[in-house]
Amino acid sequence: MADLVKFDEQAKIASVQGALGLRAQIEQVVDAIFEQGYHNICWLGIGGTWASAMQATVHMKERSACEVWAENAAEYLTTGNRRIGTGTVVITSSVTGSTQEVVDAVRKAREAGAIVIGFIDRPETELARMVDHLISYDENEQLKFFMVADRFMKNAGEFDEYDEQYAEFDAHLARALVEVEKRADAFAAEFASKHAEDPIHYFVGAGNQWGATYSYAMCYWEEQLWRKTKSITSGEFFHGMFEIVTKETPVTVYIGEDAQRPLSERVARFLPRITANSTVIDTRDYPLEGISERFRGNISHLVMHAVNNRIDVHMEIETRHPMEIRRYYRQLDY
Amino acid sequence: MADLVKFDEQAKIASVQGALGLRAQIEQVVDAIFEQGYHNICWLGIGGTWASAMQATVHMKERSACEVWAENAAEYLTTGNRRIGTGTVVITSSVTGSTQEVVDAVRKAREAGAIVIGFIDRPETELARMVDHLISYDENEQLKFFMVADRFMKNAGEFDEYDEQYAEFDAHLARALVEVEKRADAFAAEFASKHAEDPIHYFVGAGNQWGATYSYAMCYWEEQLWRKTKSITSGEFFHGMFEIVTKETPVTVYIGEDAQRPLSERVARFLPRITANSTVIDTRDYPLEGISERFRGNISHLVMHAVNNRIDVHMEIETRHPMEIRRYYRQLDY
Numbered sequence: 001m002a003d004l005v006k007f008d009e010q011a012k013i014a015s016v017q018g019a020l021g022l023r024a025q026i027e028q029v030v031d032a033i034f035e036q037g038y039h040n041i042c043w044l045g046i047g048g049t050w051a052s053a054m055q056a057t058v059h060m061k062e063r064s065a066c067e068v069w070a071e072n073a074a075e076y077l078t079t080g081n082r083r084i085g086t087g088t089v090v091i092t093s094s095v096t097g098s099t100q101e102v103v104d105a106v107r108k109a110r111e112a113g114a115i116v117i118g119f120i121d122r123p124e125t126e127l128a129r130m131v132d133h134l135i136s137y138d139e140n141e142q143l144k145f146f147m148v149a150d151r152f153m154k155n156a157g158e159f160d161e162y163d164e165q166y167a168e169f170d171a172h173l174a175r176a177l178v179e180v181e182k183r184a185d186a187f188a189a190e191f192a193s194k195h196a197e198d199p200i201h202y203f204v205g206a207g208n209q210w211g212a213t214y215s216y217a218m219c220y221w222e223e224q225l226w227r228k229t230k231s232i233t234s235g236e237f238f239h240g241m242f243e244i245v246t247k248e249t250p251v252t253v254y255i256g257e258d259a260q261r262p263l264s265e266r267v268a269r270f271l272p273r274i275t276a277n278s279t280v281i282d283t284r285d286y287p288l289e290g291i292s293e294r295f296r297g298n299i300s301h302l303v304m305h306a307v308n309n310r311i312d313v314h315m316e317i318e319t320r321h322p323m324e325i326r327r328y329y330r331q332l333d334y
Numbered sequence: 335m336a337d338l339v340k341f342d343e344q345a346k347i348a349s350v351q352g353a354l355g356l357r358a359q360i361e362q363v364v365d366a367i368f369e370q371g372y373h374n375i376c377w378l379g380i381g382g383t384w385a386s387a388m389q390a391t392v393h394m395k396e397r398s399a400c401e402v403w404a405e406n407a408a409e410y411l412t413t414g415n416r417r418i419g420t421g422t423v424v425i426t427s428s429v430t431g432s433t434q435e436v437v438d439a440v441r442k443a444r445e446a447g448a449i450v451i452g453f454i455d456r457p458e459t460e461l462a463r464m465v466d467h468l469i470s471y472d473e474n475e476q477l478k479f480f481m482v483a484d485r486f487m488k489n490a491g492e493f494d495e496y497d498e499q500y501a502e503f504d505a506h507l508a509r510a511l512v513e514v515e516k517r518a519d520a521f522a523a524e525f526a527s528k529h530a531e532d533p534i535h536y537f538v539g540a541g542n543q544w545g546a547t548y549s550y551a552m553c554y555w556e557e558q559l560w561r562k563t564k565s566i567t568s569g570e571f572f573h574g575m576f577e578i579v580t581k582e583t584p585v586t587v588y589i590g591e592d593a594q595r596p597l598s599e600r601v602a603r604f605l606p607r608i609t610a611n612s613t614v615i616d617t618r619d620y621p622l623e624g625i626s627e628r629f630r631g632n633i634s635h636l637v638m639h640a641v642n643n644r645i646d647v648h649m650e651i652e653t654r655h656p657m658e659i660r661r662y663y664r665q666l667d668y
Contacts, residue, residue, distance in 0.1 A: 040401075047573025058413055065416040067401055074569025078594045079392055079541065082399040101569070200534055200562065207413065218566075218574035228534065228578050230564045232552075235408025235435070238668060239381025240552035243661050244562050260412045270668040274661075327577050327608075334572060334604040 006313045016174035019140035029133040030151040039087040040067035046101045051215030055208045056145040073101035086113035097125025172290025180286045180306035192314030202251040206234035207260030212301045224323040234263035255282040256300030340647045350508035353474035363467040364485040373421040374401035380435045385549030389542045390479040397492045407435035420447035431459025506624025514620045514640035526648030536585040540568035541594030546635045558657040568597035589616040590634030
């Protein structure tokens with residue numbers, strides 16, 4: 001196989017391995033909160049972070065009896081939320097540490113009495129200084145969130161496979177994900193070539209892939225590639241949106257292996273009847289060596305992310321649109 | 335003023351007045367549940383009902399300390415939700431009584447021990463027989479939901495203005511809403527004429543208008559008019575989506591008068607800098623005679639709905655697309 005474009009295998013492996021290496025620190029923070037007691041868990045974010053928050057929430061809902069939800073920072077700042085107070089654990093994340101809504105929402109949550117765990121990549125920022133428990137490490141937001149979620153559930157007796165799962169992840173996950181990227185590359189090149197000029201592209205997903213689907217459409221194709229998209233959940237697809245799908249409409253379904261898999265399978269089965277332009281990306285098509293069948297559903301969103309990494313690289317080439325540039329975001333005041 | 339097309343003023347007034355007339359029945363049901371005790375409130379739906387569930391949720395979050403959320407029926411049937419059980423009040427709605435996901439989700443919630451209040455328009459259906467408390471009356475789903483929400487909050491000491499608000503609504507709301515339709519008609523005709531052939535139309539909203547914005551884009555323009563749309567919350571607009579807006583992009587912002595108004599105002603202020611094709615629909619532009627300033631925010635979604643009723647009528651004419659027809663929904667098995 002020829003070398004992949006824009007693909008530093010060692011750097012990618014080191015990045016995931018390093019994120020997994022945060023586990024001792026995460027366990028210390030979560031265990032201390034568990035000892036003190038808490039009564040609900042709020043995943044806080046906006047844009048891409050809010051998408052990750054939705055993913056952590058659906059992951060926990062599958063197992064946990066705890067009150068858990070994804071809070072949008074802009075909504076919290078205006079509508080408020082009386083469920084956030086003493087006994088609330090707020091978990092958030094920011095690469096730059098300067099997303100204004102998140103800074104303001106963390107301040108408000110702390111004033112209400114919540115404990116805040118912050119994954120702030122830049123430890124020198126104001127936000128990093130504001131949180132109760134700071135963990136600074138680049139990228140891997142979803143993996144960080146799921147590690148926190150899993151530790152809370154293990155402590156609550158809701159995730160007995162915790163040690164076994166993380167032993168597998170520590171040993172195999174980083175390698176498995178770069179192998180996904182390699183395996184996906186030829187498909188990704190073809191997909192980008194076919195869809196780079198779509199007037200609008202539809203993305204459908206569910207479960208722990210839904211947040212990732214929403215975020216991929218909005219934070220990658222719209223924000224970074226300036227391509228029009230719409231994302232919809234697999235369940236909602238049949239309640240309105242599908243009426244505009246006809247033979248030419250480009251629709252991509254992401255199928256994961258968590259509990260909502262049947263919802264996406266249903267969309268994938270139906271689509272060929274109404275469009276000749278659909279694509280199915282199924283995490284089950286990727287081997288993930290060393291990862292047990294029963295843990296695959298917990299990382300479906302990471303497999304999808306790995307496939308999307310390759311689509312991004314080829315979309316950037318096909319569109320000749322450098323993904324770093326922004327028209328408006330942080331270019332203008334608004 | 336010439337008579338409005340497709341506008342039966344007396345029928346519209348009677349419909350809203352009749353829905354308000356359900357209040358004695360709603361109070362009886364809610365008060366009985368309040369006496370027994372409950373610990374959380376789950377608004378359950380899919381598609382349009384889920385959208386109404388999101389609206390009831392954000393309305394309650396503004397005031398209530400109770401755990402309240404919108405549950406998507408398809409997600410509940412797959413991922414499940416351990417927060418639904420004894421002590422949970424589930425509220426749902428169905429016009430036909432035959433939406434499969436809602437039927438199955440209500441069964442599952444009742445098996446888990448929840449009490450279900452169902453607004454099922456057709457009392458002879460299986461779903462109507464399944465719910466613990468049945469209220470049958472045509473349409474007005476959002477108003478029904480808000481009446482339940484408000485009664486729970488009044489009983490909990492979180493909505494002291496309840497009696498005063500509903501005295502105003504009983505006396506003036508039905509008339510105020512038809513006056514909105516009349517006032518909106520000329521604008522709606524112009525809007526439909528301008529936007530009927532848009533390749534895609536963007537709708538932005540927040541607060542108790544967000545569910546309505548999502549539902550209007552999906553259940554009306556997509557499902558009933560076969561027009562492409564994307565909807566986005568006012569807060570999320572600045573976190574990705576706005577990068578694809580340029581001079582020609584048609585974007586409509588719905589501004590309500592609830593706590594999230596500033597989020598939508600911000601979008602409305604910014605849009606003219608990047609598109610010459612934006613529209614602002616602001617509930618504040620409609621007088622609502624007899625309704626006090628402090629209650630206007632609680633019915634912003636109904637004002638928006640009244641404006642949209644007129645847009646629908648004119649879109650149907652402009653597109654020559656009868657809104658009753660469906661390509662796929664309930665036409666095919668899927």
